[in-house]
Amino acid sequence: MDTVVTYQYYRPASRLTVFAHIFGVIAMILMLVWLLHYREGVDLDSYDPNKIFNVHPLLMFLGVIFLSGEALMAYKTVRAERKVKKSVHLLLHLGAIVLGIVGIHAAFKYHDRRYLRNMYSFHSWIGIGTFCLYILQWVIGLCMYMLPYTRIETRAVNLPWHISGGRAIFYMTIVAALTGLMQKSALMQLPFFSGELILINFLAIFILLFGVTVDISVALARYA
Amino acid sequence: MDTVVTYQYYRPASRLTVFAHIFGVIAMILMLVWLLHYREGVDLDSYDPNKIFNVHPLLMFLGVIFLSGEALMAYKTVRAERKVKKSVHLLLHLGAIVLGIVGIHAAFKYHDRRYLRNMYSFHSWIGIGTFCLYILQWVIGLCMYMLPYTRIETRAVNLPWHISGGRAIFYMTIVAALTGLMQKSALMQLPFFSGELILINFLAIFILLFGVTVDISVALARYA
Numbered sequence: 001m002d003t004v005v006t007y008q009y010y011r012p013a014s015r016l017t018v019f020a021h022i023f024g025v026i027a028m029i030l031m032l033v034w035l036l037h038y039r040e041g042v043d044l045d046s047y048d049p050n051k052i053f054n055v056h057p058l059l060m061f062l063g064v065i066f067l068s069g070e071a072l073m074a075y076k077t078v079r080a081e082r083k084v085k086k087s088v089h090l091l092l093h094l095g096a097i098v099l100g101i102v103g104i105h106a107a108f109k110y111h112d113r114r115y116l117r118n119m120y121s122f123h124s125w126i127g128i129g130t131f132c133l134y135i136l137q138w139v140i141g142l143c144m145y146m147l148p149y150t151r152i153e154t155r156a157v158n159l160p161w162h163i164s165g166g167r168a169i170f171y172m173t174i175v176a177a178l179t180g181l182m183q184k185s186a187l188m189q190l191p192f193f194s195g196e197l198i199l200i201n202f203l204a205i206f207i208l209l210f211g212v213t214v215d216i217s218v219a220l221a222r223y224a
Numbered sequence: 225m226d227t228v229v230t231y232q233y234y235r236p237a238s239r240l241t242v243f244a245h246i247f248g249v250i251a252m253i254l255m256l257v258w259l260l261h262y263r264e265g266v267d268l269d270s271y272d273p274n275k276i277f278n279v280h281p282l283l284m285f286l287g288v289i290f291l292s293g294e295a296l297m298a299y300k301t302v303r304a305e306r307k308v309k310k311s312v313h314l315l316l317h318l319g320a321i322v323l324g325i326v327g328i329h330a331a332f333k334y335h336d337r338r339y340l341r342n343m344y345s346f347h348s349w350i351g352i353g354t355f356c357l358y359i360l361q362w363v364i365g366l367c368m369y370m371l372p373y374t375r376i377e378t379r380a381v382n383l384p385w386h387i388s389g390g391r392a393i394f395y396m397t398i399v400a401a402l403t404g405l406m407q408k409s410a411l412m413q414l415p416f417f418s419g420e421l422i423l424i425n426f427l428a429i430f431i432l433l434f435g436v437t438v439d440i441s442v443a444l445a446r447y448a
Contacts, residue, residue: 120416122428123406129429164443168436171395175402175432182347182403186410192344204346205353208399212392219388 016217017073023213024066027206031061034203038196044106049113055106057180060127063099064134064173065207067092069214072170076221090146093138100131123179130172137162137169163222167215174211178204240441241297247437248290251430255285258427262420268330273337279330281404284351287323288358288397289431291316293438296394300445314370317362324355347403354396361386361393387446391439398435402428 035042035054042058043051070077071092078085104127111118119125144150144158181204190197259266259278266282267275294301295316302309328351335342343349368374368382405428414421 117416120421121406121409122402122425125425125429126402126432160444160447164440167443168440171398171439172432172436174395175399178346178350178399178403179406179428182345182406183410185345186407192341197344201346201349204403205349208350208396212396215395216388216392219391220384223384 013217013220014076016213016220017076020069020073020210020213020217023206023210024069027061027203027210028066030199030203030206031058034196034199038199044102044109049110052106052113053110056103056110057177057184059099059103059106060180061177061207063096063103064131065177065210067096067099068134068170068173069210071096072166072214072218076217086145090138090142093134093141097135097138100134104128104131121179121183123176123183126172126179127176130169130176133169134173137166141166167218170215171211174208177207181207237441237444238300240437240444241300244293244297244434244437244441247430247434248293251285251427251434252290254423254427254430255282258420258423262423268326268333273334276330276337277334280327280334281401281408283323283327283330284404285401285431287320287327288355289401289434291320291323292358292394292397293434295320296390296438296442300441310369314362314366317358317365321359321362324358328352328355345403345407347400347407350396350403351400354393354400357393357396361390365390391442394439395435398432401431405431 035058039054040048040050042054044055046052071089074089074092075085078088080088107124108118110116119128141162144162145155181200185197185200188196190200259282263278264272264274266278268279270276295313298313298316299309302312304312331348332342334340343352365386368386369379405424409421409424412420414424
């Protein structure tokens, strides 16, 4: 009975991982089309403040959403021993943090260039709050599960918190991304049903689909 | 050992449920202050289109977020036999669907009165998509877990899908709410750090905190 159930759950969960990769890559492509074709392009050292701003959505999505989603799925997608899976999980999240720092810097640099106020919208509040929790979760995870001195019982007792907390932070990054995209989309006042608006809408949909498929595929795999 | 672990998880999970209720009530109060004090008030049959619109955020939050969050926690908060818990879970979700239908109707009615296009933003796309999935999940849940002819093995095998899918839909309602609030907030062009903008920001934060604490408290309770 146990084997049957494991098999039944594992199959659809694996298929969902494939969908998650596909949704993530489609979102990445739509993001690049948006920033390079419809917007001014991406350059952190440009004289054009818009090029500086565009670094922000690109790196926040690539880092804190795409890489961290892949980090959540690493225990399923990396075919190696558990120690390697853990290291990939840790390093992907570290990469996300590095890209996130540069991405947040880009937003502040853009505001400075344009003499705009910082931190006035709830996108920025949720974004900064989530990023702080993300780093905190990473540091706690490192101390709890990578350093050798933590007792195995302590690790086991805290694992549900690590998993539930990590998932909540992952969804918070999706919320931060989509509120940011909506803020930009509304402030640009694009014509109804223009090409760029439709593209942004599909970008938002695929970011959300990536988040949902990552969550469900990881959750179902734990039932197996 | 089993008892110890159960106890350790159950305590913080219960406390989180209390926080979830508090965050939900605070969000409800902030929503009412926003709509009744800063905005024009709430009336579906008004001649003022703004009063018609205001029904939308109120009922979508009260129904599809607050009631559905309480429905997710019903298995923990309702102290009765399992059959009663299930009925409360089902009925709260049904209430959410009824309020959601009226709330979505209010948005369309407002657009009609103002001669605005419908369904142009990704808030509306995500909102409608999520609401359809919500109803689908409710109907499948009814057939699978309430009607007597479903085999107990079928119920057990599909429970992880019901739980993971339900949680994903719940987070999607949070995303829909916050993208809608951001769209409204950006289009109103409120002065930086005005009272109303700060209130909206805290409203968004408390809706998100409600979502996260509902999820984590329900998830941790299942480990117990």
